[in-house]
Amino acid sequence: MQIPDLIGIKLEDALEKIKNLKEFFNVSIKETSSPFIGDLDKKDECRVVRQQNFDNTIIITVSYF
DSSP: OOOOTTSSSSSHHHHHHGGGGGGGGGEEEEEEOOOOOSTTOOOOOOEEEEEEOOOOOOEEEEEEO
């Protein structure tokens, strides 16, 4: 089964791309924030900044911009 490259796309789009893979893989989402944003209330957009693929696990790290 091919795991798509999710880096740089919006979280909603990433979840849509891997929705069928959740039967075969454990999907974990880690959240971080951009170091350039001082006010955490200004979360406009959430994008995938890192993707790690292991045996049966996909770890997605997202950041707010």
